[in-house]
Amino acid sequence: MSPTIYMIILSTLATGTIITMTSYHWLMAWVGLELNTLAIIPIISTMHHPRSTEAATKYFLTQAAASALILFSSMTNAWNTGSWDITQPLTSPSHILLTMALAMKLGLAPLHFWLPEVIQGSTMTTAFIITTWQKIAPMSLIFLTMNNLSTSVFLLMGLLSSLVGGWGGLNQTQTRKIMAYSSIAHLGWMATISSIMTNILIMNLLIYLIMTTSVFLSLIISKSKTIQDTTSTWTLSPTLTIIMLLSLLSLGGLPPLTGFIPKWLIMEELILQNFNLLISMMAMSSLLSLYFYLRLTYTTALTLSPNTTQTKFKWRFYPNTSTMFIITPATISIFLLPMTPLILL
């Protein structure tokens, strides 16, 4: 793809999300989602091999159906109430359709099956865009309509997502599929808290985006497609192994790191609301996620795999990919825990 067209497509991608986030009218929200979908399709199918075409087709079919469903729910609502505002209450059939459509857009648990396959079929950078930037627009719609959607459905979908994300990632050896299941599990936590306290939802989304950016950038720099590839990270950059270890543990939610903040606040809030069984099950399911993060850290940083004599001098060469962008997300995703009282809105 030529750089001009790539820049146009990337700016369309940014514009779509911004239109959805700033819209007040359902039609403009839908326009933003459509722009997003239409702009990411060429990015996914840049490589002309069967896997990327399949990923682009699956992404297109799910996203087109979901955005049409969003517009249908808002249009039936407009027929019944005459109001096109996003913040106005929705009538009975339309809020169910909207919940389903937003869950399908995000990849929440009963409608998550497209996400690992699409991420597996695209390149590392595209997978990074899909798991981070593409989550913002549907999550902002959830944030805007949360007062009108059903609480129990979101609690159930959140629990199911974190369970599916934990169990699904256990058997994977591809890092992109592991990151897809980790995305599903984190979205489960966000869906759970979205119906209780929306400012924790925003904070959890931001922290998730930063942590995923950090892990994906380390995977991009070390060119790790499978778990086996992460074993040679130390030959490329010994510092990167430590950053990757701490970022992965932060993504898993271990206490001295940033990833513990959303889990801590969500657990506290749900215990205050007497959802004890739910939050215990979610904490247990995050142990499953922690298992596959730990397996990645084990092969990356904690063991020395068999190698030839030449490979251990690779770190002396200047790296091909730019390592500058990882500094900020890695620092934030490791050290932010003492800042908790400041960043909680």
Add this chain to the structure above:
Amino acid sequence: MTPTNLLMYSTFSLSIFGLSMHRSHLVSALLCIEGMMLALFITSATLLSTTQTTSLAATPIILLTFSACEAGTGLALLVATARTHGNDHLQNLNLLQC
């Protein structure tokens, strides 16, 4: 529920059931998506003419424009699938399931 409403809801529902149940060819999935978009177009056009809201006058055109773009993208993906997989059966899109 007026007969107009019933017609529009059933058109959309038939299209989305077709998309989710009848998964043999990519062309039929694209046709079902197009049917959903046309049902939405009819819904917004009749909503406009029923309520006489002039501020919503551009809605059906915007909707039709974006659905045309979406149909174009879908056909491009159909061509890409035919070139890489040889046919447009949705069962053949199974390389990434593992």
